[in-house]
Amino acid sequence: MSLREIWSGRRGKRTGAASPTSRSGTGRAGSGPVVQMTGICMDFPGGRALDEVSLTLHAGEVHALMGGNGAGKSTLIKVLTGVHAAADGQIVVDGRSRTFSGPADAESAGVTAAYQETFLCTNLSIGENVMLGHEIRGLLGIDWVRTRQRAGSVLAELGIDDLDPRLPLSGLSPASQQLVSIARAMVSAPRVLVLDEPTSSLEAGETARLFQVLDRLRSQGVAIVFVSHFLEQVYTISDRMTVLRDGRVVGEFLTRQVERAELISTMMGSSLQALQEIGSQRRDHRVEPSDQPWYRAIAVAQQGALEEVDLEIYGGEVVGLAGLRGSGRSTLGRLLSGASRSDSGTVEIGGQAIRLHSPAHGLAHRLAFAGERRRHAGLIEELTVRQNVLLALQAMRGWRTPVARGEVDALLGHLLERLDLDAGAADATVGELSGGNQQKVLLARWLAIRPRLLVLDEPTRSMDVAAKVHVQAQVAALAREGVSVVFISSELDEVVRLSDRIVVLKDREVIGEISNGPGLSVDTIVEMIAADRDEF
Amino acid sequence: MSTTTQQPQRRLLTSLADTIRSFVSGSRLLRLNAAAMPTAAALLIFVVLVTFGQVQYGGIVELGTISSLFINNAYLIILAVGMTFVILTGGIDLSVGSVVALSSVAGVMLANAGVNPWIAVLVMIAIGTVMGLLAGVLVDRFDVQPFIATLATMFLARGLASMLSTTPERLEADSAILGIATRLTIYDGPGVNDLVVPPSVIIAILTVVVAYVVLHRTRTGRTAYALGASEQSARLMGLPVARTRVLVYVISGSLAGLAAVTYTARLGSAQNVTGIGWELNAIAAVVIGGTLLTGGAGYVLGSLIGALVIALMNLLIIRDGSIPPESTTIITGGMLLVFVLLQRLVIARRRKG
Ligand SMILES: Nc1ncnc2c1ncn2[C@@H]1O[C@H](COP(=O)(O)OP(=O)(O)OP(=O)(O)O)[C@@H](O)[C@H]1O
Ligand SMILES: [Mg+2]
Numbered sequence: 001m002s003l004r005e006i007w008s009g010r011r012g013k014r015t016g017a018a019s020p021t022s023r024s025g026t027g028r029a030g031s032g033p034v035v036q037m038t039g040i041c042m043d044f045p046g047g048r049a050l051d052e053v054s055l056t057l058h059a060g061e062v063h064a065l066m067g068g069n070g071a072g073k074s075t076l077i078k079v080l081t082g083v084h085a086a087a088d089g090q091i092v093v094d095g096r097s098r099t100f101s102g103p104a105d106a107e108s109a110g111v112t113a114a115y116q117e118t119f120l121c122t123n124l125s126i127g128e129n130v131m132l133g134h135e136i137r138g139l140l141g142i143d144w145v146r147t148r149q150r151a152g153s154v155l156a157e158l159g160i161d162d163l164d165p166r167l168p169l170s171g172l173s174p175a176s177q178q179l180v181s182i183a184r185a186m187v188s189a190p191r192v193l194v195l196d197e198p199t200s201s202l203e204a205g206e207t208a209r210l211f212q213v214l215d216r217l218r219s220q221g222v223a224i225v226f227v228s229h230f231l232e233q234v235y236t237i238s239d240r241m242t243v244l245r246d247g248r249v250v251g252e253f254l255t256r257q258v259e260r261a262e263l264i265s266t267m268m269g270s271s272l273q274a275l276q277e278i279g280s281q282r283r284d285h286r287v288e289p290s291d292q293p294w295y296r297a298i299a300v301a302q303q304g305a306l307e308e309v310d311l312e313i314y315g316g317e318v319v320g321l322a323g324l325r326g327s328g329r330s331t332l333g334r335l336l337s338g339a340s341r342s343d344s345g346t347v348e349i350g351g352q353a354i355r356l357h358s359p360a361h362g363l364a365h366r367l368a369f370a371g372e373r374r375r376h377a378g379l380i381e382e383l384t385v386r387q388n389v390l391l392a393l394q395a396m397r398g399w400r401t402p403v404a405r406g407e408v409d410a411l412l413g414h415l416l417e418r419l420d421l422d423a424g425a426a427d428a429t430v431g432e433l434s435g436g437n438q439q440k441v442l443l444a445r446w447l448a449i450r451p452r453l454l455v456l457d458e459p460t461r462s463m464d465v466a467a468k469v470h471v472q473a474q475v476a477a478l479a480r481e482g483v484s485v486v487f488i489s490s491e492l493d494e495v496v497r498l499s500d501r502i503v504v505l506k507d508r509e510v511i512g513e514i515s516n517g518p519g520l521s522v523d524t525i526v527e528m529i530a531a532d533r534d535e536f
Numbered sequence: 537m538s539t540t541t542q543q544p545q546r547r548l549l550t551s552l553a554d555t556i557r558s559f560v561s562g563s564r565l566l567r568l569n570a571a572a573m574p575t576a577a578a579l580l581i582f583v584v585l586v587t588f589g590q591v592q593y594g595g596i597v598e599l600g601t602i603s604s605l606f607i608n609n610a611y612l613i614i615l616a617v618g619m620t621f622v623i624l625t626g627g628i629d630l631s632v633g634s635v636v637a638l639s640s641v642a643g644v645m646l647a648n649a650g651v652n653p654w655i656a657v658l659v660m661i662a663i664g665t666v667m668g669l670l671a672g673v674l675v676d677r678f679d680v681q682p683f684i685a686t687l688a689t690m691f692l693a694r695g696l697a698s699m700l701s702t703t704p705e706r707l708e709a710d711s712a713i714l715g716i717a718t719r720l721t722i723y724d725g726p727g728v729n730d731l732v733v734p735p736s737v738i739i740a741i742l743t744v745v746v747a748y749v750v751l752h753r754t755r756t757g758r759t760a761y762a763l764g765a766s767e768q769s770a771r772l773m774g775l776p777v778a779r780t781r782v783l784v785y786v787i788s789g790s791l792a793g794l795a796a797v798t799y800t801a802r803l804g805s806a807q808n809v810t811g812i813g814w815e816l817n818a819i820a821a822v823v824i825g826g827t828l829l830t831g832g833a834g835y836v837l838g839s840l841i842g843a844l845v846i847a848l849m850n851l852l853i854i855r856d857g858s859i860p861p862e863s864t865t866i867i868t869g870g871m872l873l874v875f876v877l878l879q880r881l882v883i884a885r886r887r888k889g
Contacts, residue, residue, distance in 0.1 A: 083771070119772035124758075141753025142755070
């Protein structure tokens with residue numbers, strides 16, 4: 001398998017379907033840049049986040065902002081829209097020097113953004129989240145009928161017209177919420193549209209749809225900033241790119257003029273060989289399990305989310321769950337670990353049925369679930385990384401057994417190194433970390449309790465290419481140590497590469513189980529899902 | 537309550553929960569908007585409370601009783617409306633009771649000193665506005681916890697009221713302010729059973745209506761809801777966070793001033809110890825009405841119902857007559873607890889399907 005394939009997020013072939021037909025915008029003649037940021041510096045209490053950064057956006061172009069986790073992409077975006085105040089530097093919009101006081105101010109100049117972390121209000125309806133601050137007003141105040149219609153039409157453009165805008169946002173999947181936040185950024189018809197990792201939880205089809213919309217906006221002369229760790233997507237949609245590393249600009253390219261390998265090494269600052277080496281620690285398949293499965297789930301199910309499933313798990317085995325979103329793969333992962341309570345069936349460990357009614361029960365048996373949504377998956381943003389890891393340990397051991405500080409430190413040092421996080425990160429509060437680094441801490445938290453079964457739901461989301469390789473190497477290392485891992489990812493090639501066995505789900509049912517081997521590829525699974533027809 | 541009535545009462549409670557549950561699950565509108573459920577539950581429980589009172593003691597569903605319920609509690613309704621704004625944003629306003637005291641003492645003294653009564657009324661409201669503004673600025677600009685900021689303004693207002701006077705200040709009998717509480721008989725029923733609506737009640741109802749419009753039909757109102765969900769989100773969405781946060785305290789303060797006007801007009805006098813604990817009644821009304829103390833969800837109509845529930849409970853305790861006065865607060869507290877638990881029950885069952 002080539003490195004290029006390893007790094008491309010989703011496979012080129014499928015995202016390729018969304019490939020733009022025109023690249024009309026590139027280098028529009030006669031018009032100056034819409035936005036020109038020069039010499040931007042920005043400091044956080046923890047240190048300098050941006051150092052003399054420049055960014056130039058042209059009308060009718062998609063500009064990719066590239067860089068590893070913590071490079072400063074999100075920070076730069078927030079400086080542009082006035083969320084953060086720059087310590088130094090100049091922002092020129094349409095030839096006028098501007099300093100926006102906040103997102104509202106930026107918006108009045110035609111600059112809007114969909115931020116990386118969800119910034120929606122779960123207590124309000126879908127439609128309101130799109131329209132807050134832009135509600136259409138009539139004689140009697142807000143005209144809700146027209147406001148909802150407007151929200152509905154923007155959402156329809158992005159392909160989610162099946163949702164009633166009056167429904168509460170809280171019921172939506174992460175992907176739909178992501179689309180809602182993109183819709184929100186689009187609703188005021190901006191001239192500069194900034195999307196910070198807009199596709200991180202989208203599926204291929206949704207991404208393709210988004211790219212169609214971006215294509216159209218580009219041809220209408222909108223300047224678009226696009227951030228993603230999926231290189232294939234960046235190559236598909238962008239015209240130009242700026243690469244950041246450690247808060248500095250390390251490269252500016254026309255997308256068609258830069259090779260992937262060059263881009264990766266510019267971004268990561270390390271040579272390809274170094275990454276390749278880590279990549280090679282991932283093991284090649286696959287030990288056929290010989291002894292008895294230690295874990296057995298019998299007829300677990302959740303009403304409306306998953307039909308009855310039987311699954312046996314062996315020690316040191318990586319079981320991949322493949323399927324589209326909504327196929328029930330996350331539900332299965334939650335049921336296996338006790339994160340959700342099964343409506344039926346039993347779970348046996350070593351032949352003994354166990355009580356698995358809550359995450360605490362799961363933890364007591366060292367079954368851990370590392371979930372998809374950071375905010376809800378057990379990271380407390382106000383606490384430091386150390387405290388978060390400590391909490392996980394303490395929760396598992398029970399509150400009566402104190403955990404020694406030295407022990408935590410040793411463990412933490414080990415974990416940070418394993419996940420390629422800076423040692424200084426231990427005392428940073430989680431909220432201060434970049435999106436991708438928060439994801440790493442979440443993983444560290446679960447690794448700390450040394451689980452017997454670790455369910456990873458989209459563990460590499462928002463991670464940069466190097467971190468992905470690291471995490472994959474970690475999973476392999478865990479399996480070598482005898483931990484059973486259930487690995488859930490939308491990136492099928494990741495699943496194929498890591499798993500000993502792949503359980504394929506579709507429409508809330510398991511449709512098959514394949515033992516991994518040299519003949520197996522992503523296409524096998526795609527075909528399997530496509531071929532499975534409902535018999536009734 | 538005598539022991540013989542306890543059994544049917546318990547049965548009543550369970551069947552009550554069932555009724556509410558079936559009502560709630562049947563409504564399409566409510567399914568769309570889960571946030572409305574606590575308020576709907578409050579409404580139903582209120583109706584049942586009325587029915588219970590009528591069956592047990594009689595004379596509840598009568599124009600006279602309903603009129604006096606509103607007349608005696610106009611101030612509480614107004615306070616609860618103001619408190620709703622603050623709580624929706626995730627804040628709290630502990631100062632309203634003291635502001636009522638300050639505002640009414642100052643108003644009565646001004647009127648008695650010969651100031652035009654309508655000017656005095658405006659000053660009363662303005663005192664509330666200023667106290668609210670102070671709290672709002674403390675919360676927003678100086679990042680003081682709402683609890684602490686309004687605790688400070690609570691002591692400040694109470695202190696100022698005591699500095700003005702420590703004895704009851706009586707309005708002159710011919711003061712125009714008393715007109716706000718004039719009992720206008722709208723419908724002359726048999727005996728004392730008339731529908732009586734003084735301007736103060738109209739003011740209270742208008743307050744509710746205006747607040748509803750502001751909260752549901754203006755961007756400011758929607759920003760208040762967004763703030764209650766997450767301040768950071770509201771900021772990233774580009775909503776006017778600072779302005780709205782100050783504004784809700786200004787609204788609450790001003791309405792406390794308005795409440796002082798209606799209360800003083802009804803009583804004809806003012807004292808520096810008026811309104812002790814009223815902020816808690818207002819908070820209770822808001823919570824009973826289904827607004828979450830953490831902010832972001834609730835309805836001002838619920839707060840109206842909440843205020844009426846509290847008023848009705850007090851009325852029922854008086855009607856019962858057998859309850860020793862010392863234990864009324866225990867009963868009020870206990871009933872509040874039952875009420876809120878019942879609400880949780882309804883909602884929890886509904887969630888499970
Ligand atoms: N609120 C904050 N307080 C303190 N430091 C912060 C804060 N937000 C970001 N940082 C720091 O600024 C640096 C840049 O972070 P930023 O979020 O911009 O990275 P990023 O390029 O968006 O990364 P990712 O790909 O993981 O999203 C990081 O070192 C991060 O720890
Ligand atoms: Mg980021």
